[in-house]
Amino acid sequence: MEIKVYGSGCANCKKLLDNVERACRELSFNAKVDYVTDTMEIVNAGLMRTPGLMMNGKIVAYGRVPNVEEIKKLIEANQ
């Protein structure tokens, strides 16, 4: 699965990245986690607010920081 975290460097965006990496570790899940900070890439993904979380090409959360538990559920739902 390909996971992308869209952020611009503010504290919330980094927190989302941390939570995603932790969720993957706890599930022993081998996913490629990309951290995208380029403004145009963020906009082209259709996002107006960061952070954004994309799994397999679909935006599953944006504008907030889901906690580790919720991210684990999202991973399982989007396998």
Place this chain on the structure above:
Amino acid sequence: MIKEVFRWLNDQLLKMVWLEDGVNWFFKDVIGMDAESLLYKGITFFFYDVIKIFILLSVLIFLASYLQSFFTPEKTRRILRRFKGVWANIIGALLGTVTPFCSCSSIPIFIGFTKAGLPIGVTFSFLISSPLVDLASVLLLASIFNWQIALAYVVVGLVIAVVGGTMISVFKMERYVEEFVTAKSEGEAIDLTSIEETKMSRKDRLRYSWDQVKEIIHKVWLYVLIGVGIGAIIHGFIPQVWIESILGANNPFSVILATLVGIPMYADIFGTLPIAEALVLKGVGIGTVLAFMMAVTALSLPSIIMIKKVVKTRLLVMFVGIVIVGIIVMGYLFNAFGYFLI
């Protein structure tokens, strides 16, 4: 009768007269300070103001965040597409006051609004009103001064946002937006409706509001302490004569001075309120004080740097110029007519 109840509510909940009395009593009767001394006045002001602001901050941010959880930039964009002309600017400015977003989202919002076809002027009305008129700080303003002033502040902020945005459209400043903002993106065109609007349950909203309280207090507590500290020093230690000569009614340049001093400052509005309160008590005009507060919040170096990335210098200069002139004009108007409001 209604007026009495309203005044009592105002005194207890917003001015927190009970807190002021409590702090005064503590330092006078328990600690034993001299009630006439400057030290007493400064310290009681400090403790009363810090505690009052943090209580108000928590409650107001919670309530404002709950209300604002119904507004998102995505929903705002959808609503704004339906309006034309000045109405779009007005609605844009109104929505700017209630749509929360972190400042790192300013660029994506600017690009997102523009790609959806919203006129640049409307986007600017939104972006000008957003930092200028903030729900929680307007309520805090009402607590420190009164409702009439808070309402007038909102109206003036909105007018500056609407006029500013309209001027930008009238002068056809779209030509000064960086090309990449309006260029067609590679590959497919973005489907603007593809991002589902996240639905929030009441529990989600309560959790969001509580998170906002924690996050904002974490961000601004130092500014509040510093602001109250400066306010306390002004309140207790700086002679009225000094302040009046520089910022008082006799100096015709007080508004311009207050504005220019405020612009390069980067502080949260909650930190400027106690300073404003102390200055007004020392005889500074309400317009001068509001101009200072607006200058601090409307323009900040980080936001200007970010806007510089998406628009060319000429448009940036016009944007900054409009906001500065608007604030200065507003300051003089409030000084001239402010006594009707107090």
